[in-house]
Amino acid sequence: MSGGKIRQILLLTDGCSNQGEDPAAVAAYAYEKGITVNVIGIIDEGAGKDHGMKEVDEISKSGGGVSQVVYASQLSQTVQMVTRQAMTQTLQGVVHNELRHILGEEREMEDLPPEKRGEVMEIVDDLGETVNLEVLILVDTSASMKPKLPMVQEALADLSISLHSRTGKNHFALFLFPGKRKDADKAADWTANINELTGTFQRLTTGGVTPTGPALKTALRYFEKRLGKRSLKAYEARDLPIEESGM
Amino acid sequence: MKNQGCNLSPGTKWLGKWNRNPYRVIKKIGEGATGSVYLVATRAGQAAVKIGENKLSLTSEINVLRHFSKVQGNVLGPSLLDVDDIEISGESYPFFCMEYLNGDSLLSFIQKKGTEWAPVLLVQLLGDLDRLHREGWVFGDLKPDNIIVTGPPFRIRWFDVGGTTKIGRAVKEYTEFYDRGYWGLGDRKAEPSYDLFAAAMILIHCIHQSRFEKPRDNKNPLEFLIKQMNSEPSLRPFKKVLTAALKGKYKDAQLMKKDVMAAIENRSGFERQPVSSPAPNIKKSRRNRTAPPPRKIREKSKSYRVEIVLTASFLFLSSILYLVGQWM
Ligand SMILES: Nc1ncnc2c1ncn2[C@@H]1O[C@H](COP(=O)(O)OP(=O)(O)OP(=O)(O)O)[C@@H](O)[C@H]1O
Ligand SMILES: [Mg+2]
Numbered sequence A: 001m002s003g004g005k006i007r008q009i010l011l012l013t014d015g016c017s018n019q020g021e022d023p024a025a026v027a028a029y030a031y032e033k034g035i036t037v038n039v040i041g042i043i044d045e046g047a048g049k050d051h052g053m054k055e056v057d058e059i060s061k062s063g064g065g066v067s068q069v070v071y072a073s074q075l076s077q078t079v080q081m082v083t084r085q086a087m088t089q090t091l092q093g094v095v096h097n098e099l100r101h102i103l104g105e106e107r108e109m110e111d112l113p114p115e116k117r118g119e120v121m122e123i124v125d126d127l128g129e130t131v132n133l134e135v136l137i138l139v140d141t142s143a144s145m146k147p148k149l150p151m152v153q154e155a156l157a158d159l160s161i162s163l164h165s166r167t168g169k170n171h172f173a174l175f176l177f178p179g180k181r182k183d184a185d186k187a188a189d190w191t192a193n194i195n196e197l198t199g200t201f202q203r204l205t206t207g208g209v210t211p212t213g214p215a216l217k218t219a220l221r222y223f224e225k226r227l228g229k230r231s232l233k234a235y236e237a238r239d240l241p242i243e244e245s246g247m
Numbered sequence B: 001m002k003n004q005g006c007n008l009s010p011g012t013k014w015l016g017k018w019n020r021n022p023y024r025v026i027k028k029i030g031e032g033a034t035g036s037v038y039l040v041a042t043r044a045g046q047a048a049v050k051i052g053e054n055k056l057s058l059t060s061e062i063n064v065l066r067h068f069s070k071v072q073g074n075v076l077g078p079s080l081l082d083v084d085d086i087e088i089s090g091e092s093y094p095f096f097c098m099e100y101l102n103g104d105s106l107l108s109f110i111q112k113k114g115t116e117w118a119p120v121l122l123v124q125l126l127g128d129l130d131r132l133h134r135e136g137w138v139f140g141d142l143k144p145d146n147i148i149v150t151g152p153p154f155r156i157r158w159f160d161v162g163g164t165t166k167i168g169r170a171v172k173e174y175t176e177f178y179d180r181g182y183w184g185l186g187d188r189k190a191e192p193s194y195d196l197f198a199a200a201m202i203l204i205h206c207i208h209q210s211r212f213e214k215p216r217d218n219k220n221p222l223e224f225l226i227k228q229m230n231s232e233p234s235l236r237p238f239k240k241v242l243t244a245a246l247k248g249k250y251k252d253a254q255l256m257k258k259d260v261m262a263a264i265e266n267r268s269g270f271e272r273q274p275v276s277s278p279a280p281n282i283k284k285s286r287r288n289r290t291a292p293p294p295r296k297i298r299e300k301s302k303s304y305r306v307e308i309v310l311t312a313s314f315l316f317l318s319s320i321l322y323l324v325g326q327w328m
Helices: A023-032 A054-062 A072-103 A114-130 A143-164 A195-202 A212-227 B059-069 B106-113 B117-134 B192-208 B221-230 B233-246 B253-267 B279-290 B297-327
Strands: A005-013 A036-043 A064-071 A132-140 A170-177 A185-191 B013-015 B022-031 B035-042 B045-052 B080-088 B091-098 B103-105 B147-150 B155-158
Touching: A005 A072, A005 A212, A023 A036, A023 A054, A023 A064, A023 A212, A036 A054, A036 A072, A036 A143, A054 A064, A054 A212, A064 A072, A072 A114, A072 A143, A114 B059, A114 B080, A132 A143, A132 A212, A143 A170, A170 A212, B022 B045, B035 B091, B059 B080, B059 B091, B103 B106, B106 B117, B106 B147, B106 B192, B117 B155, B117 B192, B117 B253, B192 B221, B192 B233, B192 B253, B221 B233, B233 B253
Parallel strands: A005 A036, A005 A132, A036 A064, A132 A170
Antiparallel strands: A170 A185, B013 B022, B022 B035, B035 B045, B045 B091, B080 B091, B103 B147, B147 B155
């Protein structure tokens, strides 16, 4: 019944990439590999919400994930909500595929009568509670992010409270970009304890470049290393604990 | 972002897509993150309808209400009357029809009627929570916005059960001020103590009449919350109960309810006595009140009026407590 796993990259950034390949393309590729990409765009207090955040939307859409643009002060609630929503979205996709097998190509979840829809949602909820989750957190630490990092740290601690309240297992890794010599540096290896990660924010690189695309690529490569040669399509139904009954 | 469903004008009629029940909009009564709520006329009279923002938005809330509707007595939320889809300009949106709760929101009720109502309503709330927990659920997103006071006879009811979670799972919907995780005082596992924390914050909020911010870099949020309680004289009698709830000491709502009731009785300056003979109590409370020197000078000049209010509220409270006791 266990063994289902959801894999996400969570990108936190406050600006547009200005170096390397298009991050949306990397995100689209990650999605093909069964890893969704969620993005949180952090803006300065007082700035307009749509200011320069088209990229955020584009990356998450290509990456099959969820995005949100917020002020640093709202980070905590947003980070956990985005992670949650992305999980639900992935699971709905899985259940949806499964439904198609059963009901035929034409049936969308929305076309079901309300009662059946409710049953499907309960399955999604059950999965969201028990599924194991791997999140690679990728934080923009370019100069402009410096004052926001304490809030990022707090938000990640808050995310850990939410996720650890679930029954399923969680693993986190942390990458910071731009790296000292590379596009992104690994700040913490896979761990179940997010608080281990957040101590590492002190170490900062300053610089004008924001190589979001290349950094995403580094993150993706690292994820793949963890997956090894095993199936990369882990998001497919067969890996997830789906009960046949009730559908 | 907003759909058409948010703006059905009074008089609009529709037939449910699956069950074919007729509805007519009387007026819009609310709007939230997940949908808009209308007062409607149905074949069976007035009711409230919530129309979803998008195709899947209300599913969890409906699931919870469905579970509740199987429970006897139906005090766990507004009773569920119908679940269906509505077509608005070619698009179909989910909706459900529920019992219409006519009353004031918790905060505006207390503003109108006075803060002495807050502890009494808390007692009601704790009774309801106890029943909910016994059914295996935790409310989750408990806050004044989701509580309405109907009546008279005045009675709290809750709606917006979208955040209601099976015990043992992770709470998915919450509001930071009422969330123990936010205050660093626990996790978000759905257990009775999660709701009891929120219930304590609700009383603090109701009596403070405002929410305060969590200070940044605060090393000891519990101490900060206790300081907030101390700054409000009418919260002092409840300091012990509230502190215990904030610390997660109560395993169930019943225990907290008992302590709140004890605090109400102590505050009014009387000892536990049979409620049927309140007369001697009043005298005693009067004597007790005048004996020790008043703490503040301002209190002194008002003490005569305070006594009348106290006596009146005692009579009133004892009858409420009696009723609650009978009713339980
Ligand atoms: N059964 C009911 N009877 C009377 N009024 C209701 C009822 N249900 C909801 N309302 C009103 O509609 C408003 C919105 O409802 P509700 O809180 O359920 O929406 P929501 O989308 O879940 O909002 P949010 O999640 O932002 O709190 C409420 O504030 C309340 O005033
Ligand atoms: Mg609400």
